[in-house]
Amino acid sequence: MNIHEYQTKELIKSYGVPVPDGRVAHNVDNAVTVAEDLGGERWVVKAQIHAGGRGKGGGVKVASSLDEVRQFTDQMIGSQLVTPQTGENGRLVQRVLVEQACDIKKEYYLGMIIDRGSQRITVIASASGGMDIEEVAKTQPEKVIREAVDPAVGLMEFQCRKIAANIGLRGKQIHEASKLMRALYKCFREKDALLAEINPLAEMNDGSLMALDAKMSFDGNALYRRPSITEFRDFDEEDPKEVEASGHGLNYIALDGNVGCIVNGAGLAMATMDSISFHKGKPANFLDVGGGASPEKVGNAFRIVLQDPNVKIILVNIFAGINRCDWIAEGLIKAMQDQKIEVPVVVRLAGTNVEKGAAMLEESGLDFIMAENLDDAATRVMAILGGQAS
Ligand code: ADP
Ligand code: MG
Numbered sequence: 001m002n003i004h005e006y007q008t009k010e011l012i013k014s015y016g017v018p019v020p021d022g023r024v025a026h027n028v029d030n031a032v033t034v035a036e037d038l039g040g041e042r043w044v045v046k047a048q049i050h051a052g053g054r055g056k057g058g059g060v061k062v063a064s065s066l067d068e069v070r071q072f073t074d075q076m077i078g079s080q081l082v083t084p085q086t087g088e089n090g091r092l093v094q095r096v097l098v099e100q101a102c103d104i105k106k107e108y109y110l111g112m113i114i115d116r117g118s119q120r121i122t123v124i125a126s127a128s129g130g131m132d133i134e135e136v137a138k139t140q141p142e143k144v145i146r147e148a149v150d151p152a153v154g155l156m157e158f159q160c161r162k163i164a165a166n167i168g169l170r171g172k173q174i175h176e177a178s179k180l181m182r183a184l185y186k187c188f189r190e191k192d193a194l195l196a197e198i199n200p201l202a203e204m205n206d207g208s209l210m211a212l213d214a215k216m217s218f219d220g221n222a223l224y225r226r227p228s229i230t231e232f233r234d235f236d237e238e239d240p241k242e243v244e245a246s247g248h249g250l251n252y253i254a255l256d257g258n259v260g261c262i263v264n265g266a267g268l269a270m271a272t273m274d275s276i277s278f279h280k281g282k283p284a285n286f287l288d289v290g291g292g293a294s295p296e297k298v299g300n301a302f303r304i305v306l307q308d309p310n311v312k313i314i315l316v317n318i319f320a321g322i323n324r325c326d327w328i329a330e331g332l333i334k335a336m337q338d339q340k341i342e343v344p345v346v347v348r349l350a351g352t353n354v355e356k357g358a359a360m361l362e363e364s365g366l367d368f369i370m371a372e373n374l375d376d377a378a379t380r381v382m383a384i385l386g387g388q389a390s
Contacts, residue, residue, distance in 0.1 A: 001218045002050045003232040006097040008214040011191070011232075016183040017198075018210045022099025024048065031073035032066050034098040042101035045072040047081050049091040050237040052199075052215065055131045057083030059093070062101050069098060094236060102210060107200030108167055109133045109144075110181065112188050114195075120148040121188060123155065123181065127167040129200040155185040169203075176209050191229055192222035241285075241304050248300040250289055257282025259381055260305035260314040260343070262298070264289050264323055272317045275378040281385065284311045291322040298331025302339055315381050316347045317374060325349045325357025333364045344369060344384050348377040 003011075009019040021038055025031035035043045047059035054060050059081045061072040073096050082090035109129030115122040126144045128136045137144050145166050149155045160178035169177050180201075188196050195217040202212045223230045235243050245252030251266065255273075259281050263269040266288045273283040285308065289301050305311060318328045332347065348371040349357050361368045369384070371377035 001220050001223065001229070001233060002237065003216055003218070003229070004048045004050065004095075004097075004234065005046065005214055006048055006095075007232045008196075008216045009097075009211065011216070012184060012187055012196075012211065012214055015187040017180050017187075017214075018208070019214065020044075020099040020102055020210060020212065022097055024095050025073065025098050026095050027077065028070050028073045031096055031098050032070050035063070035066055035069045038098070038100055040100055043069055044097075044099050044101045045069060045076065046097040046099070047076045047093040048095045048097055049081055049083075049086070049093055050234070051083055051085040051091055052213075053083035053085045053131070054081065057081055057086070057090075059083060072096075073098070092236070102202060102212060103205045104200070104202045104212070105205050105207075106203040107212075108169075108203065108209075109197075109199045110184070110201045111197040111199070112184060112193070112195070115146075115148065118148045120151060121155075121185070123147045123149065123159070123163055123185075125163050125167050133199055149185070154189070155182055157182075169209075173203070173207060173209060180209060180211075188216075191216075191226055192219045193217065194219050241307050245287070245300075245304050248297065248304075250287060250297065250301055250304065252288075252301075252304055253286040254308065255283050255285050256310070257284045258310050258312040258385070260284045260308065260311040261287050262289060262301045262305060262314060262316045263287060264291065264293050264318050264320070264328075268317060268319055272315065272374065272378075275374050276315070276381065279378040279382045281378065281382050284308050293318075293323055293328060293331070295327060295331035295334055298328060299335045299338065302335040302341065306339065306341065306343070311343060313343050313381055313384055314341075314345045315377055316345060317377060318347075318349050318351070320349070320351035320353065320357075323351070324353045325351060326353045326360060327357075329357035329360040332361065332368065333366060336364075336366045336368075346371055346377050346380050346384070348372070348374055 006024040013019050023034045025034050043063045045061050063069040076093045080090035081093050107130035109126040111124040128143050147159050160181045164174040164177035197215045198211040200212050202210050218229050239254050259276050261272050263272045269288045276283050289297050346369045
């Protein structure tokens with residue numbers, strides 16, 4: 001789960017990471033009040049969306065008067081902000097962060113991720129931070145340094161000093177950077193983060209360091225034990241189909257193909273997507289209806305899958321163990337009757353009560369296309385689509 005910049009800053013500040021003074025604003029008057037409260041002569045107005053690259057897309061603006069704060073906020077709130085990370089439709093801006101403008105001497109990059117290779121939280125840092133870090137990582141990878149953290153002892157002081165020295169910090173900045181890194185690491189561990197990114201980590205004119213931009217992402221499977229993080233969830237930033245699915249206890253992930261998938265079990269759902277891809281098709285989604293898929297759940301699954309206008313056919317693949325094929329069949333028949341499903345539905349059933357389930361579908365008189373096995377199901381799907389992947 002991703003959170004906004006202003007939320008990340010609030011969180012890491014509570015751990016001791018220095019961030020500029022600032023507050024979120026939901027409308028123009030709000031933004032001016034925040035600027036007045038902050039005082040000073042220059043402020044930065046920053047669009048809050050779950051995507052980076054805002055500086056390049058006009059979503060970060062320095063205001064030199066309260067009028068400009070008003071003007072920039074007015075331009076941003078309600079607009080679709082397009083950045084290199086949003087796709088061409090952009091993201092709707094619903095709030096801005098108004099914060100003090102800082103005099104930056106130099107921009108560094110500091111990140112933490114869980115590196116799957118080493119299975120360790122890994123610190124990533126670079127002296128070439130700022131808006132072009134992606135380009136630096138591509139063309140000059142030697143400018144990006146990495147340091148893996150041993151989970152038994154955590155991020156050690158000597159590692160922080162090494163990283164700080166390697167990106168060119170000197171003297172008391174090394175101590176300052178170490179404190180900052182350890183604070184960020186503590187937050188990362190305690191809140192079950194998957195990623196933390198401070199870009200830029202800015203050196204001010206007086207040599208001090210501050211997190212000018214901050215992004216964190218958290219493990220969705222750990223949210224049950226992190227209520228303070230769950231509160232940061234912004235449903236407006238998520239695919240409404242995914243939000244609705246999670247409310248019904250369904251694991252749904254939207255993809256960009258045209259074959260809707262309704263499957264029980266995450267592994268079987270992956271295998272189904274593989275099989276579709278193997279036959280040169282493209283799945284429209286991942287969907288796991290879970291072990292005890294009741295007829296209601298199957299109905300909800302159909303509704304969610306069909307909200308995607310790209311779906312041209314649905315493949316239902318059930319291997320019933322705990323589940324029962326007759327239950328699934330009941331759900332399928334009800335969904336077909338209630339929801340006026342116009343796309344072809346290919347069904348592969350196996351496992352507990354399969355004969356009963358298949359007989360129910362047969363006797364329903366509805367237009368289910370029955371498949372023998374998964375490969376047969378994918379073959380039928382592609383035959384109906386005429387080999388068209390999208
Ligand atoms: P994004 O990564 O989405 O482009 P950032 O928050 O990193 O957004 O802002 C882009 C650039 O704007 C930064 O690299 C920095 O140079 C400048 N900037 C951001 N916040 C401030 C601030 N409070 N004061 C001065 N400059 C800032
Ligand atoms: Mg940034």
